[in-house]
Amino acid sequence: xxxxxxxxxxxxxxxxxxxxxxxxxxxxxxxxxxxxxxxxxxxxxxxxxxxxxxxxxxxxxxxxxxxxxxxxxxxxxxxxxxxxxxxxxxxxxxxxxxxxxxxxxxxxxxxxxxxxxxxxxxxxxxxxxxxxxxxxxxxxxxxxxxxxxxxxxxxxxxxxxxxxxxxxxxxxxxxxxxxxxxxxxxxxxxxxxxxxxxxxxxxxxxxxxxxxxxxxxxxxxxxxxxxxxxxxxxxxxxxxxxxxxxxxxxxxxxxxxxxxxxxxxxxxxxxxxxxxxxxxxxxxxxxxxxxxxxxxxxxxxxxxxxxxxxxxxxxxxxxxxxxxxxxxxxxxxxxxxxxxxxxxxxxxxxxxxxxxxxxxxxxxxxxxxxxxxxxxxxxxxxxxxxxxxxxxxxxxxxxxxxxxxxxxxxxxxxxxxxxxxxxxxxxxxxxxxxxxxxxxxxxxxxxxxxxxxxxxxxxxxxxxxxxxxxxxxxxxxxxxxxxxxxxxxxxxxxxxxxxxxxxxxxxxxxxxxxxxxxxxxxxxxxxxxxxxxxxxxxxxxxxxxxxxxxxxxxxxxxxxxxxxxxxxxxxxxxxxxxxxxxxxxxxxxxxxxx
RNA sequence: GGGGUGGUAGUUCAGCACGGUUAGAACGCUUGCCUGUCACGCAAGAGGCCGCGGGUUCAAGUCCCGUCCACCCCGCCA
Numbered sequence: 001x002x003x004x005x006x007x008x009x010x011x012x013x014x015x016x017x018x019x020x021x022x023x024x025x026x027x028x029x030x031x032x033x034x035x036x037x038x039x040x041x042x043x044x045x046x047x048x049x050x051x052x053x054x055x056x057x058x059x060x061x062x063x064x065x066x067x068x069x070x071x072x073x074x075x076x077x078x079x080x081x082x083x084x085x086x087x088x089x090x091x092x093x094x095x096x097x098x099x100x101x102x103x104x105x106x107x108x109x110x111x112x113x114x115x116x117x118x119x120x121x122x123x124x125x126x127x128x129x130x131x132x133x134x135x136x137x138x139x140x141x142x143x144x145x146x147x148x149x150x151x152x153x154x155x156x157x158x159x160x161x162x163x164x165x166x167x168x169x170x171x172x173x174x175x176x177x178x179x180x181x182x183x184x185x186x187x188x189x190x191x192x193x194x195x196x197x198x199x200x201x202x203x204x205x206x207x208x209x210x211x212x213x214x215x216x217x218x219x220x221x222x223x224x225x226x227x228x229x230x231x232x233x234x235x236x237x238x239x240x241x242x243x244x245x246x247x248x249x250x251x252x253x254x255x256x257x258x259x260x261x262x263x264x265x266x267x268x269x270x271x272x273x274x275x276x277x278x279x280x281x282x283x284x285x286x287x288x289x290x291x292x293x294x295x296x297x298x299x300x301x302x303x304x305x306x307x308x309x310x311x312x313x314x315x316x317x318x319x320x321x322x323x324x325x326x327x328x329x330x331x332x333x334x335x336x337x338x339x340x341x342x343x344x345x346x347x348x349x350x351x352x353x354x355x356x357x358x359x360x361x362x363x364x365x366x367x368x369x370x371x372x373x374x375x376x377x378x379x380x381x382x383x384x385x386x387x388x389x390x391x392x393x394x395x396x397x398x399x400x401x402x403x404x405x406x407x408x409x410x411x412x413x414x415x416x417x418x419x420x421x422x423x424x425x426x427x428x429x430x431x432x433x434x435x436x437x438x439x440x441x442x443x444x445x446x447x448x449x450x451x452x453x454x455x456x457x458x459x460x461x462x463x464x465x466x467x468x469x470x471x472x473x474x475x476x477x478x479x480x481x482x483x484x485x486x487x488x489x490x491x492x493x494x495x496x497x498x499x500x501x502x503x504x505x506x507x508x509x510x511x512x513x514x515x516x517x518x519x520x521x522x523x524x525x526x527x528x529x530x531x532x533x534x535x536x537x538x539x540x541x542x543x544x545x546x547x548x549x550x551x552x553x554x555x556x557x558x559x560x561x562x563x564x565x566x567x568x569x570x571x572x573x574x575x576x577x578x579x580x581x582x583x584x585x586x587x588x589x590x591x592x593x594x
Numbered sequence: 595g596g597g598g599u600g601g602u603a604g605u606u607c608a609g610c611a612c613g614g615u616u617a618g619a620a621c622g623c624u625u626g627c628c629u630g631u632c633a634c635g636c637a638a639g640a641g642g643c644c645g646c647g648g649g650u651u652c653a654a655g656u657c658c659c660g661u662c663c664a665c666c667c668c669g670c671c672a
């Protein structure tokens with residue numbers, strides 16, 4: 001070993017001993033006479049002192065040191081002289097008096113300082129990711145990521161789960177996200193797809209009798225990126241046999257409890273809250289509500305019926321609703337600020353935004369249409385108080401919820417409502433299907449292998465083909481044995497009890513409008529497998545990156561993925577994707593058309 | 595595909611509304627001084643295709659059009 005230990009592992013008991021340390025020059029303070037260097041490794045910092053009284057030669061050499069040089073030091077550990085301790089760092093009572101200095105590696109002047117005093121553009125950080133990752137905050141993020149992963153892996157191992165790998169070169173499937181494709185050289189004109197998830201394979205593992213499977217696995221989706229979406233990401237993928245929804249919920253709650261306890265020493269309160277999909281949508285306007293604050297959306301249709309406001313009455317007449325939310329502290333808004341708010345609502349799809357200020361009485365352009373009594377009742381319903389503003393959206397139910405859901409998050413941001421802690425929730429009772437207006441057919445809300453709820457099974461099996469094309473058919477009422485887990489407004493994961501009957505599975509494909517031939521081509525192997533004794537089974541997948549992002553308080557997935565991509569799915573470090581040789585293209589029988 | 599914000603020394607930013615001398619600051623870098631600093635201090639210095647292309651103008655970092663890149667959001671995506 002080139003060193004005895006990590007910088008921050010040096011303890012006071014070793015004062016007087018000779019110690020060898022290695023690391024990077026974090027900061028140097030050259031006084032001419034004395035030179036101080038903060039030596040950094042992944043554990044922390046140790047102050048090195050170069051004094052001509054210890055070694056003239058070493059002191060001389062230390063003048064050459066620059067930021068991020070990699071050095072090795074042999075020196076004597078000393079307690080710092082009284083009054084010169086640094087309480088800011090864990091090793092602040094100690095320092096190493098350098099006898100010998102070896103420069104192991106030099107560094108050019110840095111493209112940016114790595115001392116976290118200013119925010120550096122992400123492009124530059126990613127281009128020099130090796131420097132960015134040296135920053136203590138990033139080191140911390142990846143320590144948390146490692147610990148969380150290990151806690152989860154150990155937990156699952158302790159609970160009888162087998163980690164089994166599934167193929168990366170697999171088959172493209174319709175439905176769901178766009179695939180990343182890989183051309184097959186040995187089979188000209190054909191392509192593998194990188195997995196969007198190991199869905200079919202993990203189900204087949206259940207049919208293979210493994211009973212409890214997990215995998216911490218990379219998944220790929222070729223869709224547009226967001227702060228919480230990368231083209232490749234890691235899932236904690238699980239599947240279990242002979243279980244019901246509650247069994248999965250129990251395992252995951254215990255797993256997360258264990259993970260938060262071990263990594264952050266936080267005791268989550270389990271069981272987590274359960275909300276039905278309908279409740280979530282109606283109260284929070286989202287199927288991934290942020291439950292760290294209230295500001296619930298309320299239906300005030302019945303109340304505003306008593307008003308004279310035409311727009312509301314007409315909307316209700318047409319079967320729509322009027323829903324309201326509190327603009328916390330918004331009564332102080334100027335006319336201009338209100339205009340901006342209205343514009344924002346419109347950008348969320350609202351036709352308009354009606355408002356009533358509660359400020360020494362009420363203030364609103366539509367005040368004359370409401371009795372004072374009525375406004376008070378509405379205010380009470382949405383818990384609006386003096387200083388707040390009542391915000392109304394009148395529209396069809398789905399749109400009203402959606403718009404108010406977005407406004408709710410926006411209000412929380414602008415009024416700086418405190419959002420702390422980790423608020424988990426399960427969203428259950430999802431619809432099995434969702435009408436796709438573009439394709440004029442039903443699509444799976446979760447995925448096509450999701451089991452309907454028992455009580456809806458007959459409806460599904462007996463439904464006639466005409467219903468497949470009718471957005472109002474009973475199909476839209478069928479509920480799925482699907483569940484999402486939500487944390488602080490992020491969808492952390494989702495899963496379902498799967499279909500283990502070939503007839504049910506085939507019926508689903510029919511509803512989805514997949515012709516038999518197509519089904520056979522795409523999923524034939526899977527349906528065939530279902531016919532040889534498939535156990536009832538179900539599972540879930542959690543986004544590891546998102547989990548770690550929330551655990552570390554990072555605001556982007558990019559801060560918890562070592563080598564992430566930009567919004568255009570570009571890697572500034574390796575410069576992927578890139579053009580390739582014509583020779584390679586020829587081997588693959590691919591001609592470009594760009 | 596659409597909307598928004600940004601792009602000026604190595605870095606983070608100011609300058610742009612109202613076009614006009616030699617484009618500034620801080621940090622970093624270089625050199626010198628400094629024996630208890632810890633974001634050390636002091637002094638001097640180097641460092642700019644004002645993202646790129648076009649246009650308007652006597653004159654463009656500043657105005658207009660286009661384009662590229664980064665970030666945030668919608669669509670898309672579990």
